[in-house]
Amino acid sequence: MQPLKIGILGFGRFAESAILPAMQQTKLVKLVAIQKRNISIARAKAGQYGIPYAYDSEEELVRNPDVEAVFIASSNNQHLPQTRIAARHGKHVLCEKPMALSVPEAREMIRVCRENEVKLMIAHMLRYSKSVREARQIYSSGALGDVRLAHSDFCIDAKESPRAWIADPAVAGGGPVMDVGVHALDTIRCILGRKIEEVQAFLEPPLTQDQIEWDAQIGLRFSGGLFATIQTSFRLFYEAMIVLHGTQGTLQLRNYSQNKGTAILSWIYPDQTEKRWLVENGNFYKAELEAFAQAVLRNEEPEIPGEEGLENQIVLDRAYGKI
Known part of the structure; x- marks a missing residue:
């Protein structure tokens, strides 16, 4: 080929x-x-x-x-x-x-x-991060029981970003919600595989034509009555974490967003005992490129088509009050 x-x-x-x-x-x-x-x-x-x-x-x-x-x-x-x-x-x-x-x-x-x-x-x-895929497999297996609550956060210190346009609403379209919040959103959607039915958001300060938001919390209602929160900020140190709360335990995933890094998974059981293990994330940029190339070369539908990006965009626009 x-x-x-x-x-x-x-x-x-x-x-x-x-x-x-x-x-x-x-x-x-x-x-x-x-x-x-x-x-x-x-x-x-x-x-x-x-x-x-x-x-x-x-x-x-x-x-x-x-x-x-x-x-x-x-x-x-x-x-x-x-x-x-x-x-x-x-x-x-x-x-x-x-x-x-x-x-x-x-x-x-x-x-x-x-x-x-x-x-x-x-x-x-991040859909190609091996730790994210392991978390999705655990959730899909039903081992956590009935998962009722989920949480996904992604924060960075925007002052350290080399992108001069990161705080320009005309260029960026928004603040952390658009920049890293979309990672938190897409990753939790990937793991849960459920439809989002309702969105509520708090932005500080509100997004306007002249200023971006710097902190945000977004509440999501997924199909089946599962509730999730997304928290994202441009004013905190770098952190990305996902938590799933089920009747048979709580699964926590940290450091899943580091390319070729090591993620930490933690399973807290109902009796409060805890199991921890490490997962290598792998080179998810390489995996992403290979998935795209294979879709083109084999004339197949991409794994993350435009329609998936649109689903995320609908949530972003609802968070900003555009729709």
Whole structure:
């Protein structure tokens, strides 16, 4: 099987530090082009890593016949326009989270990819974390009994982020809810596999055209009457944790979001005894890229299609009071 030839739109620090190394470690993907607004830096990076093509224009990159698909690693406000231009040039799309700035944008991304018969996958890489998959298997097995409550949090200190636009509502679309809260949301959805029926949210301060929220708590009612909370912040140290409360025990998952890191799972039994064990997360960026490449090369539906990103976007928009 020949590798899928990919171009990266928005070759910034994230693409260079996380996506590029993953591409170098798989035989299913070949990076052939990068795009960055500063053409001098783009050419220098291409030369440094042996990438054949460098551009400062999305249009030029997607016109290249050697490019079969794109990885969109640009700022959030570029996801729709870059998906649109890629799809119209027949390029398959792997788009970073959050999928879009709004539900209408997400639906347009799905429509334009379907209309142009290209694949659309959303890069929720934590679904490929081996510890997340183990937690999902435990939940699905019924070993926790009747799970009634769940919790998922994801916090970072935004002051340490290299992304200059992270606090610009026009570019980011929101604060931690859009940035890392969507990870907490998608991961708990992946584990539970249930439909979200109701959303309530508290934001501090409220999202406006001029300011993002910095802290948030979102309450979710899943089908079957299961309640979950999501907490996310731009003002705390880095932490990601998931907790499932069942009648036969409580499962806690920590450090699942560290690529090639070690997660800690803890099972607290009804008698308050506890079992702890470690799980290697694996290289989930590599696994994500390989899943996308296989979907394209085999002409199959991606594991995380645009419709899954849309489900998350609906929750985000409800949290922000947009719908």
